[in-house]
Amino acid sequence: MSHDHDHTEPPSDLELRVKALESLLLEKGLVNPDALNTIIETYEHKVGPRNGAHVVAKAWTDPAFKQALLTDASSAVADLGYMGRQGEHLTVVENTASVHNLVVCTLCSCYPWTMLGLPPVWYKSAPYRARAVSEPRSVLAEFGTALPESTDIQVWDSTSEMRYLVLPMQPAETEDWNEAQLQALVSRNSMIGVELARPATALDQVDNDS
Template sequence: MAHDHKHGDPLPETVLRVKSLESLLVEKGLVETEALDALIDRYENKVGPKNGAKVVARAWNDPDYKRRLLADSTAAIAEFGFTGAQGEEMVAVENTDNVHNVVVCTLCSCYPWPVLGLPPVWYKSPPYRSRVVREPREVLKEFGTELPNSTEVRVWDSTAETRYLVIPKRPEGTDGLSEEELAELVSRDSMIGVTEALSPNSAEGD
């Protein structure tokens, strides 16, 4: 029998709300506990920007792959096995000497999960989401990225249907590096477009 005197403080309100959703949805057979745990493990431990770095490094090293990536990004990314939720329609955009691309989701936080994992806190923040559209050069400067005035800045607004991945410029001094070595230079932020790829010298210092 449950006894009726209180033993402790109730759980926090948010925890109670989530436990209510989960227990009811499991009872109705709409979700399974094991599948929820597996999904959380996947996003905490397996999916992340290292996936995207492999894609970018191959695009730098293999012109045929880059052509495929720019022509049909979702299919070219799937060659690595990087598929799944929020990766149904991905578009890779390439930085050049003339064009710098940067990605945002002005509505919420749409993001290419299979190649970058879940978005960083700043990507989800209202100031980034509004300001990068209005004053992208200022925002890029705050991330330490100064671009010449001659470089056009293009801001891409991700949606629930289309998610963008930036292919940063291949850094100078990287001739002869292997794909694995190149991938070390491809940071998460460079694939969102707020920074450039690391140079081989600065990456070694990390």
């Protein structure tokens, strides 16, 4: 194609479809540009797994909060200022020595956004959505997570109304750590349940990496 400055090359079909719909909805007053920008800004920069890590670390250090979280997670996290905007309920499921929890959305990609931000690509993929249910142990293995044969794996299928967050087991030798130190050990993947929380020895590495 010759390089022609008399016109601008139109973007892809997908981009044109979004532009078309967006401009129509703006014209009809069904959405407004400031609201759209705020939403994008929020999800790109403000909502992310740090929220969930905060909640998990608090649960590890504050037994009353942990109890409240396991009883009614939506209210417990709302008390910390984390409110779901899609009217969804949140359930926190606790990993123990005998039960390991894994979260999936088999139909689409329901996910605890308020706690973790938007889901990673693999969470939205058909193989994960199917295999998390049919062969959770081998999915865990692909994430490098090996559990004793005696550990039961419980799989939670999220819906538009119910989202799940895993409360990972607190890593060994962190009993005297404070909440801020513990937060660094709580990865996004550990709150989906595909991995465990990072070991105590990881904190030095985290410091070095950041």
